[in-house]
Amino acid sequence: MPASTDxxxxxxxxxxxLVDSxxxxxxxxxxxxxxxxxxxxPRTVPAGSAPSAGRAE
Structure with missing residues (x-):
């Protein structure tokens, strides 16, 4: 399915x-x-429960 851009x-x-932020x-x-x-x-993810993205800046 193609991504919507509407x-x-x-x-x-x-x-x-999410991109803009x-x-x-x-x-x-x-x-x-x-x-x-x-x-x-998911509606919410408790703080600290998500794994670190580990991406380089």
Whole structure:
């Protein structure tokens, strides 16, 4: 399924916010957020429970 780029699409809006805030970097991750139904994503993740991304600055 191709990624949506319609700014009124809630999945696209979420992906755009995450890219603009610096949380998403790779095209694969951006595409995943655009194509994954939002109800499939966790609502909250307790602080400190997510693994470190370990990406170089």
């Amino acid at each position: 700014p009124t699409n809630p999945d696209e809006a979420l992906a755009k916010r 610096g949380h998403l970097h790779s095209q694969a991750a951006i595409d995943a957020f655009r194509t994954t139904d939002r109800h499939a994503l």
